[in-house]
Amino acid sequence: MTEYIPVLLFIVVAIAFPFVTLAIAWLVRAGRYDPVKVEPYECGNPITSEAHDHRFSVRYYLIAVLFVVFDVETVFLFPWAVMLRKLALFGFVEMVVFLAILVVGYVYAWRRGALQWV
Amino acid sequence: MGNPWIAFLVVPLVKIVVILLVVILMAAYLSYFERKILAYMQIRIGPNRVGPRGWLQPIADALKLFVKEDIIPSRAEKFVYIVAPALITAPALVVFSVIPFGADTTFFGLLKQPIPPYLTDINIGILFILGVSSVGVYGVILGGWASNNKFSLMGGLRSAAQLVSYEVPMGFSVIAVLLMAGSLSMVKFVEAQKQAGVWFIFPGIVAFFIYFVCGIAETNRNPFDLPEAESELVAGFHTEYSGMKWAFYFLAEYANMVVISSVATVLVLGGWLRPFPNVAALAFLDVIPPFIWFAAKVGFFLFCYIWFRGTFPRYRFDQLMALGWKVLLPVSLANLLVVALGVLLMGGAR
Numbered sequence: 528m529t530e531y532i533p534v535l536l537f538i539v540v541a542i543a544f545p546f547v548t549l550a551i552a553w554l555v556r557a558g559r560y561d562p563v564k565v566e567p568y569e570c571g572n573p574i575t576s577e578a579h580d581h582r583f584s585v586r587y588y589l590i591a592v593l594f595v596v597f598d599v600e601t602v603f604l605f606p607w608a609v610m611l612r613k614l615a616l617f618g619f620v621e622m623v624v625f626l627a628i629l630v631v632g633y634v635y636a637w638r639r640g641a642l643q644w645v
Numbered sequence: 646m647g648n649p650w651i652a653f654l655v656v657p658l659v660k661i662v663v664i665l666l667v668v669i670l671m672a673a674y675l676s677y678f679e680r681k682i683l684a685y686m687q688i689r690i691g692p693n694r695v696g697p698r699g700w701l702q703p704i705a706d707a708l709k710l711f712v713k714e715d716i717i718p719s720r721a722e723k724f725v726y727i728v729a730p731a732l733i734t735a736p737a738l739v740v741f742s743v744i745p746f747g748a749d750t751t752f753f754g755l756l757k758q759p760i761p762p763y764l765t766d767i768n769i770g771i772l773f774i775l776g777v778s779s780v781g782v783y784g785v786i787l788g789g790w791a792s793n794n795k796f797s798l799m800g801g802l803r804s805a806a807q808l809v810s811y812e813v814p815m816g817f818s819v820i821a822v823l824l825m826a827g828s829l830s831m832v833k834f835v836e837a838q839k840q841a842g843v844w845f846i847f848p849g850i851v852a853f854f855i856y857f858v859c860g861i862a863e864t865n866r867n868p869f870d871l872p873e874a875e876s877e878l879v880a881g882f883h884t885e886y887s888g889m890k891w892a893f894y895f896l897a898e899y900a901n902m903v904v905i906s907s908v909a910t911v912l913v914l915g916g917w918l919r920p921f922p923n924v925a926a927l928a929f930l931d932v933i934p935p936f937i938w939f940a941a942k943v944g945f946f947l948f949c950y951i952w953f954r955g956t957f958p959r960y961r962f963d964q965l966m967a968l969g970w971k972v973l974l975p976v977s978l979a980n981l982l983v984v985a986l987g988v989l990l991m992g993g994a995r
Binding site: 541 | 680978
């Protein structure tokens with residue numbers, strides 16, 4: 528497991544780096560408060576409503592759900608891909624069956640228009 | 646190497662600092678080359694005022710951003726707003742911990758024993774890269790949401806949808822190359838290509854194509870730069886960001902471009918290997934150090950990125966989604982099965 532120690536170190540350094548830089552920049556940067564400056568940008572007009580009050584398209588959720596399905600599939604494929612030479616034909620056929628079941632769901636989603644972005 | 650502190654703390658820390666500096670400098674100078682190359686493509690001159698031929702322009706830009714006022718909008722969610730740039734920067738940097746930049750080297754006789762010029766090689770390398778780099782989507786969507794700005798929110802949502810959509814075909818195309826290498830370790834990828842005597846780009850041309858298209862989409866670059874489509878969304882998820890926080894979004898984008906290019910180099914272009922590593926007649930090419938080969942290949946991909954920006958018009962969002970889900974996904978899935986069958990029939994590419 529020793530090869531993971533540098534990765535852990537790198538993670539600590541990489542997380543610390545932006546915050547340390549921001550802290551130093553906070554000390555040296557210019558800053559003059561102005562009530563107009565801190566308004567959200569809306570092409571120069573006074574804002575009409577808060578962004579968080581708006582609803583957005585349900586398609587974003589659909590995409591997220593589809594993503595979860597296919598990403599879990601990818602996770603199954605990784606160990607299979609590493610071991611394919613040992614699993615040989617049996618492993619290949621098994622994965623074809625697995626993918627075929629998923630493709631049925633994919634075709635269903637396509638036919639129902641889940642992939643259609645209007 | 647008697648003292649464990651030197652092996653486990655000092656040597657990695659030195660490497661980490663060097664990698665960080667190189668990545669940050671690369672991101673800065675990538676912006677210079679981007680401006681310069683785009684300028685020449687459009688028959689302009691580009692930056693040429695700071696330093697000879699404008700070479701110091703990125704340094705001047707970095708200094709300017711460092712001392713620039715950093716505005717936090719009054720309606721923003723302050724904590725998330727501050728954390729989001731770090732959330733996208735850290736993963737983009739962490740990925741460099743497992744990318745093999747070259748073969749073991751003594752740095753031209755500087756060291757007594759050859760050491761690997763990369764940080765470490767873990768046996769789940771490519772999985773680690775895919776996993777860590779997908780954390781970056783949090784920085785995008787949280788930054789866009791926390792700004793409490795309509796442009797930012799739309800940009801963040803679009804970006805999240807785009808990033809997750811293109812991650813699926815990207816994963817499939819990586820698995821296709823993985824089938825040829827038979828290991829998840831990044832160093833093993835290069836070694837497998839050395840044994841096979843051929844870069845995986847030749848058997849894996851479809852996988853490479855899909856990987857690179859998805860890579861461009863993952864980094865929000867032309868022609869898939871919809872999250873920050875300036876003509877409709879101002880600047881997308883980082884509309885409200887300024888000063889150093891904006892600089893981190895910028896750094897992350899360019900660091901991610903280097904990541905995609907480096908991973909493509911390792912997976913299909915033989916990493917640090919010279920062309921046709923088994924052809925003895927080309928042995929004179931070994932004069933060039935492995936690291937230079939690696940850098941040249943990465944540089945080629947980065948040039949392609951800028952070239953695309955100078956050439957392609959932007960996609961529309963429905964076209965982007967259709968391309969990802971209706972074209973790239975089935976093609977990459979079919980390619981995966983074809984490659985798997987090929988590996989089985991030929992008893993492996995090795």
